[in-house]
Amino acid sequence: MKRDVAIDYLRSAITVAVVAHHSALAYNTFSVFNPAHYTLSTAPIVDHVRFAPLDYFVAWNDIFFMSLMFLVSGLFVSPAIERKGPARFLLERTKRLGIPFVIAVTLLMPAAYYPSWSLSNAASQGGYLRRFFTTDGWPVGPPWFLWLLLAFCGIAALAARLAPRFWTRLSWPAGSAASLALCVLITTLVATVPVRLFVHPYSWSSLGGPLAFQTSRLLLYFAWFMLGVSLGGENLARSLSLRNLQWWPLWLLLGLVAFVAHWILSGVAYLKSAPAWAGTAMLATVFSLCCAFTGLASLGMARTFVHKASPAADSFTANAYGIYIIHYGFVTWMQFTLLTQQWPAVQKFAVTFTVALGASWLLTAALRRTVAGRVL
Numbered sequence: 411m412k413r414d415v416a417i418d419y420l421r422s423a424i425t426v427a428v429v430a431h432h433s434a435l436a437y438n439t440f441s442v443f444n445p446a447h448y449t450l451s452t453a454p455i456v457d458h459v460r461f462a463p464l465d466y467f468v469a470w471n472d473i474f475f476m477s478l479m480f481l482v483s484g485l486f487v488s489p490a491i492e493r494k495g496p497a498r499f500l501l502e503r504t505k506r507l508g509i510p511f512v513i514a515v516t517l518l519m520p521a522a523y524y525p526s527w528s529l530s531n532a533a534s535q536g537g538y539l540r541r542f543f544t545t546d547g548w549p550v551g552p553p554w555f556l557w558l559l560l561a562f563c564g565i566a567a568l569a570a571r572l573a574p575r576f577w578t579r580l581s582w583p584a585g586s587a588a589s590l591a592l593c594v595l596i597t598t599l600v601a602t603v604p605v606r607l608f609v610h611p612y613s614w615s616s617l618g619g620p621l622a623f624q625t626s627r628l629l630l631y632f633a634w635f636m637l638g639v640s641l642g643g644e645n646l647a648r649s650l651s652l653r654n655l656q657w658w659p660l661w662l663l664l665g666l667v668a669f670v671a672h673w674i675l676s677g678v679a680y681l682k683s684a685p686a687w688a689g690t691a692m693l694a695t696v697f698s699l700c701c702a703f704t705g706l707a708s709l710g711m712a713r714t715f716v717h718k719a720s721p722a723a724d725s726f727t728a729n730a731y732g733i734y735i736i737h738y739g740f741v742t743w744m745q746f747t748l749l750t751q752q753w754p755a756v757q758k759f760a761v762t763f764t765v766a767l768g769a770s771w772l773l774t775a776a777l778r779r780t781v782a783g784r785v786l
Contacts, residue, residue: 414646414647415716415717415718415719416712416713416716416717417482417485417646417650417712418727419712419716419723419727420478420482420708420709420712420716421479421482421727421730422723422726422727422730423708423712424475424478424479424482425730425731425733425734426767427471427475428475428479428552428734428737429733429737429741429763429766429767429770430467430471430763431467431468431471431472431475432453432552432737432738432741432766433741433744433745433759433762433763433766434464434467434468434759434763435452435453435456435468436453436455436456436457436745436758436759436762437457437459437460437461437464437755437756437758437759438452438460438461438464438465438468439460439462439465440452440465441453441456441460442456443455443456443526443529444530445529445530445531446530446531447530448523448526448527448529448530448532448546449523449526449546449547449549451526454522454523454525454526454742454745455525455526455529455742455745455746455749457745457748457749457755457758458749459753459754459755459758460755461754461755461756461759463756464755464756464759466673469669469673470669470700470704473669473672473697473700473701473704474665474700474701474704474705474708476555476627476631477598477627477630477631477634477701477705478634478705478708478709479555480559480562480631480632480634480635480638481634481635481637481638481641481705482638483559483635483638484562484566484634484635484636484637484638484639484641484642485638485639485641485642485643485646486642486643487499487563487566487638487639487642488639488642488643489642489643491566491567491570492643496567496568496570496571497567497571499563499567500563500564500567503560503563503564503567504560505784505785506785507556507557507559507560507563508556508557508560509785510553510556510735510785510786511553511556511557511560511620514551514553514556514735515548515550515551515553515619515620518551518553518735518736518738518739519549519550519551519553519620519738520538520539520542520543521739522551522738522739522741522742522743523542523549523551523742524538525742525743525745525746526742526746527541527542527546528746529746532546543619547616548619548620549620549622550620550621550622551738552734552735552737552738553620553735554620554622554623554624555734556735557620557621558623558628558631559635562631562632562635565632566636566639586653586654587653587654587655587656587657590649590654590655590706591657591661591702591703591706593637594637594702594705594706595698595699595702595703597633597634597637597702598630598633598634598698598701598702599695599698599702600633601629601630601632601633601634602626602627602629602630602694602697602698602701603691603694603695603698605626605628605629605630606626606690606691606693606694606697607687607690607691607694609625609626610625610626611626611693611694611697612624612626613625613626630701634705650709650713651713652710652713652714655706655709655710655713655714656710657706657710658706658707658709658710658711658713658714659707659710661703661704661706661707661710662703662704662707662710662711664699664703665699665700665702665703665704665707666704668696668697668699668700668703668704669700669704671696671699672693672696672697672700675689675692675693675696676693725775726771728778729771729774729775729778729786731774731786732770732773732774732777732778732786733767733770733771733774735774735786736770736773736774737766737767737770740765740766740769740770741762741766744761744762744765744766745758745762748761748762774786
C-alpha cells in the first residue's frame with residue numbers, strides 16, 4: 411500500500427500533542443496531588459505554580475486526541491490483514507505492541523512514577539517497587555493505549571478469520587463530506603451518550619494489573635478504531651480525500667463551539683439541580699460534537715497542508731512510536747526537578763515539553779539502531 415504522508419504526519423502530530431498534554435498536567439489550575447495515595451492524583455507531579463490557559467489546552471486535547479489516535483491506527487488494519495492473513499497479522503501486532511507494553515509497564519513506568527512516590531506519605535515506609543506492583547495498583551501510565559489497541563486488533567483479526575467478507579462489507583464507499591461527517595458524528599454520539607448515563611466520565615477500570623482502561627470511553631475508542639478500519643485500506647485515498655474533508659474549517663469552528671459549550675455547561679449550576687440524566691446527556695452530547703468535529707478537522711488540515719515529505723518530519727515520524735512509549739519518564743522527572751525552581755509555570759511547561767520530546771526522540775533513534783529497532 412502506497413505511503414500516505416498526510417496520515418503519517420498526523421499520527422506524529424498526535425504524538426507531539428500527547429507529550430505536550432502530559433507536560434502540561436503539572437501546571438493546570440485543576441491539578442491535585444494526593445500525598446496519601448499518589449496514584450490517585452490527577453498527575454504524578456503537581457507544581458505549586460499554575461498557568462490557567464493550559465487548562466483549555468488540556469481539556470480540549472483530552473476530548474478528541476486519543477479517539478483520533480485509535481482511528482489513525484485502524485486505517486491500515488484492513489490491508490495488513492488481507493496481505494498477511496489474520497494469524498500472521500495478529501502475531502506481528504503482538505510483537506509490535508505487546509513486547510513494548512510489557513517492557514514499559516515493568517521497567518519504564520516504575521521509573522516514571524518514582525518521583526511521585528517520593529513526594530507521598532508512603533515514601534518514609536520504603537518498599538517502592540513491591541508496593542508499586544501490588545498495593546499501589548500497578549499504574550499503567552500512557553502504555554494503556556498499547557494493550558487496548560492490541561485487543562482491538564485481536565477482535566479485528568478474529569472477525570476477519572470468522573467472516574472473510576467482513577472487510578468488504580465494512581469498507582466505506584466514496585461518499586461525500588456531509589455523509590462522512592454524519593457517520594462520524596452519529597458513531598460518536600451512539601458510543602458516548604448511553605455509556606455516560608451509567609458510567610462516570612473519568613472512571614477507570616482494570617482487568618488486572620496494568621490492563622487498565624478508561625471505562626466511559628472504551629466503546630468510543632473501539633468505535634473510532636473501527637471507523638479507521640472502515641475508512642482505510644485501498645479506499646483510504648477516496649474516503650479521506652481532500653474533497654471529503656474540504657469542510658474542515660467549518661468542522662474546526664463547530665468543534666471549538668462545542669468545546670466552549672462543554673466548558674461552560676460543566677460549571678453551570680442549574681445542571682446540578684436538573685435531573686441527573688438530563689445534565690449528563692447534555693454534557694455527553696456536546697462532548698461528542700467536539701470530539702467528532704475536531705477529529706474530522708484534524709484529518710482535513712493534514713490532508714490540506716501536507717503534500718510532500720521532509721527529512722526532519724520523516725525522522726520524527728520514524729521515531730514517533732518510541733517517543734510515545736518512552737517520553738513519560740522524562741516528563742515526570744523534569745517536572746520533579748523543576749519543583750524547586752522559582753520559574754513561571756509556562757516556562758516550566760516549555761522546558762519540560764522540550765526536554766521530554768527531544769530526549770525521547772534521541773533515545774528512540776539510538777534504540778532503533780539496536781535489536782530494539784525490531785519493535786520500535
